[in-house]
Amino acid sequence: MNEKFSDDIYGRARVQDTPELEAYYKELEGLGAGALWTVANDIEPWEPKSKSTPMLWKYESLRHLVLKSSELVTPEQAGRRVVYLVNDNRKDVSAAVGWLYTGIQVTRPGEFTSAHRHKASALRFIMEGEGGYTVVDGNKIMLEVNDFVITPNSTWHEHGVDANGKTCIWQDGLDIPLVNALEANDYAVLEGTQELVAPINYSPMTYGGTGLIPPDKEWNKPYSPLFKYSWKVVYPALLEAEKVNEPNPLDGIIMKYTNPMNGDHVMQTMGASIQLLPKGFKGKAHKHTGSFVYQCAKGKGYSIINGKRFDWKERDIFCVPSWAWHEHHNLSETEDACLFSFNDLPVIEKLGLYQERFFKENNGHQIIE
Numbered sequence: 001m002n003e004k005f006s007d008d009i010y011g012r013a014r015v016q017d018t019p020e021l022e023a024y025y026k027e028l029e030g031l032g033a034g035a036l037w038t039v040a041n042d043i044e045p046w047e048p049k050s051k052s053t054p055m056l057w058k059y060e061s062l063r064h065l066v067l068k069s070s071e072l073v074t075p076e077q078a079g080r081r082v083v084y085l086v087n088d089n090r091k092d093v094s095a096a097v098g099w100l101y102t103g104i105q106v107t108r109p110g111e112f113t114s115a116h117r118h119k120a121s122a123l124r125f126i127m128e129g130e131g132g133y134t135v136v137d138g139n140k141i142m143l144e145v146n147d148f149v150i151t152p153n154s155t156w157h158e159h160g161v162d163a164n165g166k167t168c169i170w171q172d173g174l175d176i177p178l179v180n181a182l183e184a185n186d187y188a189v190l191e192g193t194q195e196l197v198a199p200i201n202y203s204p205m206t207y208g209g210t211g212l213i214p215p216d217k218e219w220n221k222p223y224s225p226l227f228k229y230s231w232k233v234v235y236p237a238l239l240e241a242e243k244v245n246e247p248n249p250l251d252g253i254i255m256k257y258t259n260p261m262n263g264d265h266v267m268q269t270m271g272a273s274i275q276l277l278p279k280g281f282k283g284k285a286h287k288h289t290g291s292f293v294y295q296c297a298k299g300k301g302y303s304i305i306n307g308k309r310f311d312w313k314e315r316d317i318f319c320v321p322s323w324a325w326h327e328h329h330n331l332s333e334t335e336d337a338c339l340f341s342f343n344d345l346p347v348i349e350k351l352g353l354y355q356e357r358f359f360k361e362n363n364g365h366q367i368i369e
Helices: 019-030 059-072 176-181 202-206 231-244 345-350
Strands: 055-057 082-085 101-107 116-118 122-136 139-143 148-151 157-174 187-189 253-256 271-277 286-288 292-298 300-305 308-313 317-320 326-330 337-343 356-358
Touching: 055 059, 055 308, 059 082, 059 101, 059 157, 101 122, 116 157, 122 292, 122 337, 139 202, 231 253, 231 271, 271 326, 286 326, 292 300, 292 308, 300 317
Parallel strands: none
Antiparallel strands: 055 317, 082 101, 101 157, 116 187, 122 139, 122 148, 122 157, 253 271, 271 337, 286 356, 292 317, 292 337, 300 308, 300 326
């Protein structure tokens, strides 16, 4: 079917206010009602529109304040000792971008949090430290730098650092704003710690990201049984893929973290990816529905988001709002760069809301304002 779209004013609300109409609106308001044409142009835009603004959080500026929090409050006092990152335009819902939350958590050697659970799904990307661990539904998993860890909704989980370890810092990502918007969130604390139900690192050792799945394992839950995606497996896989694949002109060598049982996203409401930008890579611009939070896992570069340049290096975090033009560049001609990201694509895709546009002017690159 050939479709023809109009961008003129016809089909849009064009009602001029009059004293009679204003009195009419007042009467409707008193009955908990309203006239659609007074809000239609705002709630039905010509194209997707985000309230969020692109932002960059510099790790070197935040790190000492993250560490200082460990001098001021204990994990037990704080519940979770986290410095959260908030978008200038999403402070009302404590979101970093769209309906996604992110923060930076610190845990010292010998510290741990009480086991708890909530309807919001959570993920971690490990930034620094040694001897950190998480326990998810009785599965204890040791954490290393650049490991990606999931905590699916309603699973009991707790975190800590072994007494002989080193202070650990990681990024938390949650869908708290989304679940709160749906008025479906909850929170519970378990008395004491969880009883372990499997050997340490059972999940990553069983579903280790190799493509080999034990034939006798049954898994009927709507999230990945692989609770940790190890950097020591992921990064070599990116390097191997680079040898035999042309880089995607938008994202370089990009791979999605998946549920090994079905190839789907790792959780119902949040997905995640890791991408390698080859030496000197200059990505072309596109925009799509879905909100993204990025962390630089390796190297340095910059992203142009809606015409503004954001320079990032290892551990910096930035966000790309839904329907924002964006492109990624590696500043180095001798080393690759890697970007971890998490997103709300599972929700966007399942609801049939995904769409994408490619920047066609200037050979695919934005002009920096």
